[in-house]
Amino acid sequence: MIENKKSWQKELSEAVTTVDELVDLGYVKRENAEKLKRIGEKYPISVTRYYLNLIEKNDYSDPIYKMCIASLEEGTAQGLKDTSGELCNTVSEGIQHKYDNTVLLLSTNVCSMYCRYCFRKRLVGQSEEEILKFTDKAIKYIEEHPEVDNVLISGGDALLNTNKVISRYLSGLSKIKHLKFIRFGTRTPVVFPQRINGDSEFIELFEKYSKIKTIYLVTQFNHPRELTKEAVAATDKMRHAGVPVLNQTVLLKGVNDNSDILATLFNELASNGISPYYLFQCRPVKGVKDLFAVPLLTSCSITDKTKAKLSGVAKRFKFAMSHIKGKIEIIGKIESGKLIFKQHQAKSKGDINNLFFVDVDKNTYWLSDDLTG
Ligand code: SF4
Numbered sequence: 001m002i003e004n005k006k007s008w009q010k011e012l013s014e015a016v017t018t019v020d021e022l023v024d025l026g027y028v029k030r031e032n033a034e035k036l037k038r039i040g041e042k043y044p045i046s047v048t049r050y051y052l053n054l055i056e057k058n059d060y061s062d063p064i065y066k067m068c069i070a071s072l073e074e075g076t077a078q079g080l081k082d083t084s085g086e087l088c089n090t091v092s093e094g095i096q097h098k099y100d101n102t103v104l105l106l107s108t109n110v111c112s113m114y115c116r117y118c119f120r121k122r123l124v125g126q127s128e129e130e131i132l133k134f135t136d137k138a139i140k141y142i143e144e145h146p147e148v149d150n151v152l153i154s155g156g157d158a159l160l161n162t163n164k165v166i167s168r169y170l171s172g173l174s175k176i177k178h179l180k181f182i183r184f185g186t187r188t189p190v191v192f193p194q195r196i197n198g199d200s201e202f203i204e205l206f207e208k209y210s211k212i213k214t215i216y217l218v219t220q221f222n223h224p225r226e227l228t229k230e231a232v233a234a235t236d237k238m239r240h241a242g243v244p245v246l247n248q249t250v251l252l253k254g255v256n257d258n259s260d261i262l263a264t265l266f267n268e269l270a271s272n273g274i275s276p277y278y279l280f281q282c283r284p285v286k287g288v289k290d291l292f293a294v295p296l297l298t299s300c301s302i303t304d305k306t307k308a309k310l311s312g313v314a315k316r317f318k319f320a321m322s323h324i325k326g327k328i329e330i331i332g333k334i335e336s337g338k339l340i341f342k343q344h345q346a347k348s349k350g351d352i353n354n355l356f357f358v359d360v361d362k363n364t365y366w367l368s369d370d371l372t373g
Helices: 008-013 019-024 030-042 063-068 135-143 163-174 200-209 229-240 259-271 296-308
Strands: 090-092 095-099 102-106 150-154 181-185 214-219 245-251 274-281 318-323 326-333 339-346 355-358
Touching: 019 030, 090 135, 095 135, 102 135, 135 163, 163 181, 163 200, 200 229, 214 229, 229 245, 245 259, 245 296, 259 274, 259 296, 274 296, 296 318, 296 326, 296 339
Parallel strands: 102 150, 150 181, 181 214, 214 245, 245 274, 274 318
Antiparallel strands: 090 095, 095 102, 318 326, 326 339, 339 355
């Protein structure tokens, strides 16, 4: 039995958010502090105490460390700004409607941990511009769009909303007949499982509404060491509340760009009842491209090697990129050296299932907007 004496809000308030604290705790060398502070002014820092404790201390190449503590190069790395066209899909503040049947809600700009590779880097903790302020407005938008049959409530981290906000979403959305299912996008089970394990009211909400409308939790485990007993307990609680848990892993240089690590991760996910759903090509966003993104040819070969080590259940995931043109599956390399892609979801309906080949080289990290390479 996991004991949770503190409220999750109190635990969250104890997250480490300053470079000075990281220095005092021995995670950052004092001589690097000033430079990291300047990076932190642009790209905020937050690491929960729980996640900090997963780090192998004194190992600056530790994958857990890399995901949560900024490197000195973070501010200077090259990259694109809006790789999936989020701005042009925004129909109203915090509401994105890219595909006819799916709406994405940016329900909060808060995360318990600011992942250093995050593609929403330009948003997190900085601008309220694309963040949903009024839950009721989002529910009304979906009510008025009968073509929408599913909604993804994301953020920031959707589970850092208060129970009152989550309850408002669940009660409003579960009444909409044309809505078939609701997804919550969150890294909370991975970086802050206390929010789930320590709040019975939260679990009761999901127990109640999962009987009325299908609800999925979409989370993001990137490394087998993140599957701790606390994290698994959190996903178990959701599953037992009637909420299936799906996992989207991001392929990250220096973290999981290795078929043994990925195979272990996907096997452990499957054995803990968490469905491997997507493996995502890391978005070469501004500020992190050189630090985390893996060239497409390399990531394709890692994926093939990983799949060769897995059973059917553990390799159900699709290797994909969330591109401005839609969700594009990266199928594999053919003899000519070209990569073969399939448009899995498309902004324009006629493009769905479109199969195409692109010449890529060892420096190709992403496809251009016109999908030519
Ligand atoms: S929890 Fe999600 S939105 Fe927040 S920083 Fe991490 S990847 Fe980005």
